[in-house]
Amino acid sequence: MTALLAPGGTTEMAFxxxxxxxxxxxxxxxxxxxxxxxxxxxxxxxxxxxxxAGSRGKQVRVVLNTFPxxxxxxxxxxxxxxxxxxxASGFIVTDPGALALIRRMLPQTLLHVSIGSGVTxxxxxxxxxxxxxxxxxxxxxxxxxxxxxxxxxxxxxLEVFLFETVQTGKICPGKCIMSSYLKFRDWHQIEGKDYFHxxxxxxAKECYRVxxxxxxxxxxxxxxxxxxxxxxxxxxxxxxxRFVELGVECFKLSGRERPTAMIRxxxxxxxxxxxxxxxxxARDMALHxxxxxxLRLRWITEKRKRVDALMTRxxxxxxxxxxxxxx
Numbered sequence: 362m363t364a365l366l367a368p369g370g371t372t373e374m375a376f377x378x379x380x381x382x383x384x385x386x387x388x389x390x391x392x393x394x395x396x397x398x399x400x401x402x403x404x405x406x407x408x409x410x411x412x413x414a415g416s417r418g419k420q421v422r423v424v425l426n427t428f429p430x431x432x433x434x435x436x437x438x439x440x441x442x443x444x445x446x447x448x449a450s451g452f453i454v455t456d457p458g459a460l461a462l463i464r465r466m467l468p469q470t471l472l473h474v475s476i477g478s479g480v481t482x483x484x485x486x487x488x489x490x491x492x493x494x495x496x497x498x499x500x501x502x503x504x505x506x507x508x509x510x511x512x513x514x515x516x517x518x519l520e521v522f523l524f525e526t527v528q529t530g531k532i533c534p535g536k537c538i539m540s541s542y543l544k545f546r547d548w549h550q551i552e553g554k555d556y557f558h559x560x561x562x563x564x565a566k567e568c569y570r571v572x573x574x575x576x577x578x579x580x581x582x583x584x585x586x587x588x589x590x591x592x593x594x595x596x597x598x599x600x601x602x603r604f605v606e607l608g609v610e611c612f613k614l615s616g617r618e619r620p621t622a623m624i625r626x627x628x629x630x631x632x633x634x635x636x637x638x639x640x641x642x643a644r645d646m647a648l649h650x651x652x653x654x655x656l657r658l659r660w661i662t663e664k665r666k667r668v669d670a671l672m673t674r675x676x677x678x679x680x681x682x683x684x685x686x687x688x
Contacts, residue, residue: 363605363612365635366422366520367628370400370617375410377625379419382632386414387453389424389617390440395477400617404443411448420450426475428456438462445470457492464493471495473520473611483510490517496611498522501594508607520611521604523631524594596627596660598646598653602638619663627656 367383369375375386388410391401402410411421423444429437441452441463451471454460455478464472474480474489474497486497496518499511503521511519579585601612614631616624630652637643 362610363635363639364610365628365631366611366613368615368617368619368624369402369410369421370396370619370624371621372402372406372409372413374617374621374624376413377621378628379414379417381625381628383419383614383628385420385422385450385611386410387422387424387613389426390444393427393437393440394424395426396617404440407444407449408447411444415448421448422451422453422471422473423449424453424475425459426453426455426477429459434459434462438466441466451495454494457489460489460494461492474498476500476522483507483514486511486515486517486519490515496520498613501525504600505603505607508604508609512608518610519608520613521609522594523597523612523614523627525597525600596653596657598634598649601634601646602644605635605638618667619660623659623663627660630656 362384364384365382366385366387367378369378369386369388375388378386388407389396389401390407391398391403394401407421407423414421423440425437425440437459444452445467449470451473452463453473453475454463455475457478460472460474463470472494474494476498478485478489478498480486480497480500489497494517497511498520499508499522501522501524503511508519508521511517575587577585578588604612612631612635614624614627616627630649634643634646634649
């Protein structure tokens with residue numbers, strides 16, 4: 362099976378993606394999925410998406426990709442039981458221990474390894490397969506050679522982002538805690554969980570995209586140069602036919618924080634492209650180049666808006682000592 366996995370940052374987005382042909386929708390519960398509140402859902406909303414998808418023969422993966430502390434495990438596992446009972450087809454998880462727990466608790470569910478796990482080589486697939494994972498997400502810097510290596514190292518299912526391979530930047534998405542340095546202690550309780558602003562991997566309100574602002578790098582008395590630690594790759598097109606041939610099972614469209622109209626149009630586009638590849642009738646990606654050019658421009662524009670807003674918010678935290686414990 363070759364599946365199109367699409368985001369559901371809101372119920373409206375999830376319903377639109379389902380209607381446009383996504384095979385699987387992923388949604389995140391408040392405080393558990395490395396995204397701001399605006400891109401996460403209440404449990405009731407998740408149940409509504411599960412019901413809507415199920416009535417149309419589609420699946421829902423629930424994103425539980427934070428690193429739960431020992432004090433949160435009861436709440437974490439209760440979420441898993443609840444969503445499974447409602448009909449969620451599987452979960453997207455980062456923490457290896459949590460993944461193994463879910464597998465023992467729910468032998469029948471489908472488990473994806475999140476990008477937050479920081480996969481670095483093909484043998485990581487064998488490690489996560491032994492823990493019980495069904496699918497592993499590959500870094501979008503990996504090309505054909507790395508996909509082949511992952512396929513040879515293990516029988517775990519392969520998932521790739523719908524981003525083309527571009528070797529830019531200094532770091533990849535994964536186990537980043539840089540946002541903790543901007544806003545560490547600001548406690549909240551929502552949907553049964555106590556948590557704080559800080560690392561998105563711990564269920565913070567958001568990642569502030571620290572890696573995507575400019576940093577000054579210099580050595581030996583030389584004038585520093587400005588560069589970014591990470592740059593996002595462009596939306597994929599040309600690599601799709603080859604990745605399908607190599608047996609990639611799942612193509613993931615990210616963007617829970619994007620506008621619904623943007624995700625709707627991207628799902629419609631990639632549904633058309635993948636159907637053409639799978640049928641063997643439309644393997645010439647040049648036929649779609651003009652349409653994708655417009656989508657890429659919209660994607661970049663929305664990305665810049667989002668990063669600018671996050672960095673402005675982060676700048677506002679400078680000198681803020683409201684989190685400090687009273688003396």
